[in-house]
Amino acid sequence: MTALLERLGDRLSGVRGRLSADASMGKLTWFQVGGPAELFFQPADEEDLALFLERLPEEIPVLVVGVGSNLLVRDGGIAGAVIRLSAKGFAGVEQISDHRLRAGAALPDKRLAAAALEAGIGGLHFYHGIPGAVGGALRMNAGANGVETAERVVEVHAIDRKGRRHVLTKSEMGYAYRHSEAPEGLIFTGAIFEGVPADRDEIRARMDEVQTHRETVQPIREKTGGSTFKNPPGTSAWKEIDRAGCRGLTVGGAQMSQMHCNFMINTGGATAFDLETLGETVRQRVRATSGILLDWEIKRLGRFEPGRDVMPADSQ
């Protein structure tokens, strides 16, 4: 047990969810790299989450993760508490009106798409191809095939660092391309989505199309974090990466995929240091070739290992 969990022992009595110390973040992310979380908590339900946050001393940082399909956790691990919502308490989905679904934040995006199909609700098919869960989609404004989360969200339910509940309207989520302006400390617990009337065969055909397309153009069976960089205005990140000669570029066990060069992959033994160094090298080379400074889409979290900091391209 780490000192932190020992120290919090009494204070957290009454909390029902799973608490552990030094939890491996590598097991919780698609890249399968990264140091441990000092304290890891999986709340049983919303009430349990609120109680945990209320009781956790204010100075302890809190970070929420989904299924880790957009995360690069650094090798030095994460100080403070990492929260991952449990499927049991947060992965429900129900139809609440003709074209609306209420979904928990731990519901996989794929299951949101499947529930929409079953209910005959169109416009949510794009979630079929996104490997995250609803909480991550709400934070990242996840999107594909010309549709994004911002177009389908009606309201979002959240809990703040002090354990208080909030309901945010779509405009309060402050959505932009792969970004939300909602306060960083909020933990989304669920949301209401609205689709459009559609025929089930048509929805199914669009979901199949999404899947087939992905299998041919993206390395979806690799250890990856999806698109590494956001598309800059007027061009695509992959085109600029290709132009800068970075397709297949390797640092240690990290590589820019040959199949889709905006996807970074862990070919086996990569560390977070290798992956982030590769990303910053690509940013430098693209800037030198086209003058564009790429913006990370992947969220990088946690501490560097001592003496193994990665310098961002913009500060070099």
Ligand SMILES: Cc1cc2nc3c(=O)[nH]c(=O)nc-3n(C[C@H](O)[C@H](O)[C@H](O)COP(=O)(O)OP(=O)(O)OC[C@H]3O[C@@H](n4cnc5c(N)ncnc54)[C@H](O)[C@@H]3O)c2cc1C
């Ligand atoms: C093969 C592959 C393909 C992908 N294709 C796409 C694509 O087409 N379109 C696209 O948009 N993305 C894509 N992604 C990226 C990723 O799947 C999305 O960003 C997804 O929405 C992240 O969800 P997650 O549950 O994995 O979140 P995580 O990666 O765990 O977290 C991402 C961010 O969301 C925050 N977060 C997670 N849960 C919550 C919550 N409950 N409350 C508040 N904040 C939260 C985290 O703190 C973090 O900042 C792809 C990734 C992979 C690996």
